[in-house]
Amino acid sequence: MSIDILIEKIKKKDNPSVVGLDPVVSYVPQYIREKYYKQYGKSIRAAAEAIWEFNKGIIDAVYDIVPAVKPQSAYYEMYGLAGEEVLSRTISYAKEKGLYVILDVKRNDIGSTAEAYSRAYLGKVEIEGELFDATSADCITVNPYLGTDGVAPFVKDCKQYAKSIFVLVKTSNPTSGELQDLVADGEHIYEKVAHLVNKWGGEVIGESGYSSVGAVVGATYPEQAEILRKLMPKAYFLVPGYGAQGGSAKDVAKSFNSDGLGAIVNSSRAIMCAYQKGDWKEEEYAQAARAEAVRMKNELGSVLQYC
Amino acid sequence: MSIDILIEKIKKKDNPSVVGLDPVVSYVPQYIREKYYKQYGKSIRAAAEAIWEFNKGIIDAVYDIVPAVKPQSAYYEMYGLAGEEVLSRTISYAKEKGLYVILDVKRNDIGSTAEAYSRAYLGKVEIEGELFDATSADCITVNPYLGTDGVAPFVKDCKQYAKSIFVLVKTSNPTSGELQDLVADGEHIYEKVAHLVNKWGGEVIGESGYSSVGAVVGATYPEQAEILRKLMPKAYFLVPGYGAQGGSAKDVAKSFNSDGLGAIVNSSRAIMCAYQKGDWKEEEYAQAARAEAVRMKNELGSVLQYC
Numbered sequence: 257m258s259i260d261i262l263i264e265k266i267k268k269k270d271n272p273s274v275v276g277l278d279p280v281v282s283y284v285p286q287y288i289r290e291k292y293y294k295q296y297g298k299s300i301r302a303a304a305e306a307i308w309e310f311n312k313g314i315i316d317a318v319y320d321i322v323p324a325v326k327p328q329s330a331y332y333e334m335y336g337l338a339g340e341e342v343l344s345r346t347i348s349y350a351k352e353k354g355l356y357v358i359l360d361v362k363r364n365d366i367g368s369t370a371e372a373y374s375r376a377y378l379g380k381v382e383i384e385g386e387l388f389d390a391t392s393a394d395c396i397t398v399n400p401y402l403g404t405d406g407v408a409p410f411v412k413d414c415k416q417y418a419k420s421i422f423v424l425v426k427t428s429n430p431t432s433g434e435l436q437d438l439v440a441d442g443e444h445i446y447e448k449v450a451h452l453v454n455k456w457g458g459e460v461i462g463e464s465g466y467s468s469v470g471a472v473v474g475a476t477y478p479e480q481a482e483i484l485r486k487l488m489p490k491a492y493f494l495v496p497g498y499g500a501q502g503g504s505a506k507d508v509a510k511s512f513n514s515d516g517l518g519a520i521v522n523s524s525r526a527i528m529c530a531y532q533k534g535d536w537k538e539e540e541y542a543q544a545a546r547a548e549a550v551r552m553k554n555e556l557g558s559v560l561q562y563c
Numbered sequence: 564m565s566i567d568i569l570i571e572k573i574k575k576k577d578n579p580s581v582v583g584l585d586p587v588v589s590y591v592p593q594y595i596r597e598k599y600y601k602q603y604g605k606s607i608r609a610a611a612e613a614i615w616e617f618n619k620g621i622i623d624a625v626y627d628i629v630p631a632v633k634p635q636s637a638y639y640e641m642y643g644l645a646g647e648e649v650l651s652r653t654i655s656y657a658k659e660k661g662l663y664v665i666l667d668v669k670r671n672d673i674g675s676t677a678e679a680y681s682r683a684y685l686g687k688v689e690i691e692g693e694l695f696d697a698t699s700a701d702c703i704t705v706n707p708y709l710g711t712d713g714v715a716p717f718v719k720d721c722k723q724y725a726k727s728i729f730v731l732v733k734t735s736n737p738t739s740g741e742l743q744d745l746v747a748d749g750e751h752i753y754e755k756v757a758h759l760v761n762k763w764g765g766e767v768i769g770e771s772g773y774s775s776v777g778a779v780v781g782a783t784y785p786e787q788a789e790i791l792r793k794l795m796p797k798a799y800f801l802v803p804g805y806g807a808q809g810g811s812a813k814d815v816a817k818s819f820n821s822d823g824l825g826a827i828v829n830s831s832r833a834i835m836c837a838y839q840k841g842d843w844k845e846e847e848y849a850q851a852a853r854a855e856a857v858r859m860k861n862e863l864g865s866v867l868q869y870c
Contacts, residue, residue: 277697278676279688293691300697303690330672330679334688336697340647364706365637366736368584372637381641383588383610384600390607390643399671401731401736424647424708429673432592438747438755447750448745 258394258420258463259492260468262356262474265323268501271553272512272560273360274320274494275460275545276326276524277311281335283529284310285538289372289551296474304338310541311346314528317542318549319353326494327521328531346389351394358494362424366402376539378421379413379525395420398447403522407456411469414460420468425449425484428474428497433563446480450487466492466517473511475503475521481510485518491517499526499552505559516560523552564769565701566777566799570661572630578860579819579867581665582625582852583831584618584653585635588642590805590836591617592845599708600744611645614638617848618653621835625856626660633665633801633829636742651698657838658701664699665801669731673709677716685728686720702727704779707756714763715852718776721767727775727799732756732791735804753787757794763800773824777850780818780838783812783827786827788817792825806859812866823867830859837868 266272281289281296281303289306296302315325327350332343350357360399363373377396395557398421410421426436430533436446450471457469470492473481485493492510498502498521511519531544573579588596588610596613604608622632637652657664670680684703687694688804705728706719730853731741733753735766757778764776777799779786792800800818804810805828819821837843838851 280675280679289691295787298693300688300690300695303688327677328672328679330670330676330683333675333683334679334697336688337644337648337651341644344644362671362706363637364671365635366734368587369637372587372635372641376637376640376643381607381643384596384605386605388607389644390641399669399708401704401706401742402734402736403741403743405736405738427673427709429709429712431712432708434753434759435708435755436710438745438752440745440747440752445742445747448742452741463654516704522816556578557594 257468258414258418258461259466259468260462260464262324262420262492262520263464264364265356266517269321269323269400270518270557271322271554272440273322273325273549274324274520274522275314275322275350275527275549276328277520277528278331278524279290279307280331281306285541287533288523290546293362296393300335301338302336304342307335308342308345311342312349313542314545315350315355317546319355321367321546321553322355322549324335324356324358325350326360329359329361347391349391351523354368357393358395358397358422360397362397363401364399364402364406366405370406374409374413378410378419379417380504387548395422397422397424400452404452411456411460414468420470422470422472422494423449423453425453425471426473426477426480428501428503432474446484447487450484453491455487457561461490469477470494472496472517475508475511476501478507485511485513489513495519495521499523505555510558512560521556564767564775565721566773566775567769567771569727569799569827570771570773571633572663573824573827575599576630577864578629579827579863580830580856580859581633581827581858582621582629582834582837583633583635583829584621585638585831586614586617586835587638588613592838593850594845596653599736605796606644608641611649613641615649615652619656620849621852622657622660622662624853628853628860629662629664629856630829631663632657633667634665636668643821654698654700661753663702663843664700665702665704665729667704669706671705671706671713673712677713679824681716681720685717685726686724693782696854702729704729704731706757706798707729711763713761718763718767721775724822729777729779729801730756730760731781732760732778733784733787735808735810736785753791754794757791757857760795760798769799777801779803780820783808785814785817792820794820796820802826802828808833812862816866819867828863836862
């Protein structure tokens with residue numbers, strides 16, 4: 257199962273963190289941006305190419321110490337076709353470097369449309385009986401609002417193609433409670449979704465004991481994370497909201513099991529823009545990213561020993 | 564407001580229907596597919612180009628009788644970068660032909676990531692202080708699971724760039740009730756979302772009295788549609804599930820107001836694949852699509868007079 261591959265990488269690097277690749281062109285050091293504006297003019301293509309060089313630099317700087325990267329699709333879709341192309345290159349390059357690629361797309365739809373999304377990112381697309389790869393990630397994020405119809409096609413491909421998904425359960429943002437914290441039949445909606453995650457994940461339990469259907473649980477809600485950790489013992493958690501959004505390493509600890517496994521913690525801007533803090537030069541953006549990734553690894557490590 | 568533009572087109576064509584462009588390459592007549600396999604080999608590029616010719620034929624056949632088209636992004640993402648390019652061409656071509664383009668992407672995220680999605684499809688992307696278009700639709704669909712943080716950035720762009728959104732409220736699929744029908748504080752989750760839709764839409768009410776924040780309400784749940792119609796008097800409804808999924812024109816009537824406005828009904832496969840039924844030749848796929856679009860228009864018209 258795909259989750260076993262992720263866990264193996266986490267163990268090998270002794271690091272349960274994932275580097276979010278959510279690049280806005282303004283994050284890219286000016287000397288890189290100028291190079292591409294000179295080549296392509298001030299344009300979407302130039303912005304996308306600058307982001308590609310930036311991403312590549314960050315991947316090169318962290319691939320030996322982190323198990324996974326999480327490109328956020330929105331930031332590539334924002335740069336149109338050029339951005340999509342750079343997303344595709346980023347995924348391929350990260351995979352070449354041995355990283356597990358979690359593509360954050362939060363897709364959701366039903367029936368044959370959910371199948372189409374799944375084929376786009378996890379499975380393969382059929383053309384006259386032959387199968388082709390479109391954009392092949394190891395894992396994607398999925399939104400559960402449409403129920404089982406909206407998730408089952410992804411689970412099917414998790415099984416068939418050894419892939420994984422993380423389903424939104426309790427998100428890290430301030431208003432996540434507007435729907436997720438409502439109480440029905442004595443349970444919060446996020447608990448209802450947790451039960452569904454257990455059901456969906458039952459078919460794809462790996463040798464590690466964890467399922468290839470995981471859950472997104474925000475670091476900003478440690479109390480809920482504690483409840484959800486007990487409710488979904490076999491689900492891996494993808495934990496956003498660490499750092500920039502206010503979640504501390506101690507908060508994040510609630511998402512881990514006592515075996516030190518069970519969660520992978522995302523950090524995006526703090527790593528990508530590390531060079532903008534302290535005494536770094538622009539040209540040192542990759543070293544700065546690595547230093548922040550190491551700092552995060554150590555911080556998580558020191559907290560996890562108390563899990 | 565953007566919703567006024569849609570309503571004007573609906574009135575002008577006297578037709579509250581939208582043609583869904585959800586193409587799988589196997590829907591495309593064989594003579595078109597063969598042409599592109601000959602040119603590009605059996606490949607994703609060939610499939611995408613075949614879909615482009617097919618889409619263009621359908622748009623040409625219906626643009627004078629329908630107000631809007633709804634490309635479903637999944638079917639383009641499935642064909643990778645070639646598919647994305649064809650989606651972009653399809654959107655541009657439909658707009659050239661005067662159609663209102665509802666891009667069905669069901670995007671959802673928070674804060675700056677939701678902003679990035681909004682810039683990708685509704686707003687503009689900023690590069691060194693200049694604004695550029697990425698993929699510019701008139702309208703997109705949005706998933707509400709993350710609450711106000713996940714929708715507000717789209718509403719802001721609806722206001723700034725005269726665009727619109729449809730928020731998923733009650734979807735047409737069999738398992739939509741797993742979360743959407745749960746009852747909290749005496750109200751179904753879909754009713755809770757309806758109240759949020761009213762709140763989000765309050766800032767973008769057009770001269771028509773309708774809001775540029777609309778709701779997705781499936782034709783397969785007419786009882787819920789009737790309740791939601793009363794609960795969201797100013798929201799336009801995008802109604803999937805007509806035809807193929809079992810929703811009849813009578814079911815669909817529940818989504819309209821007594822002014823004959825308030826909803827736009829989607830049909831995808833029944834129109835795209837109309838040539839596969841009856842005595843049509845493959846070469847007549849566009850005429851068959853038009854005939855089905857006319858049939859649907861008449862069917863909706865005959866039911867709507869009793870609204």
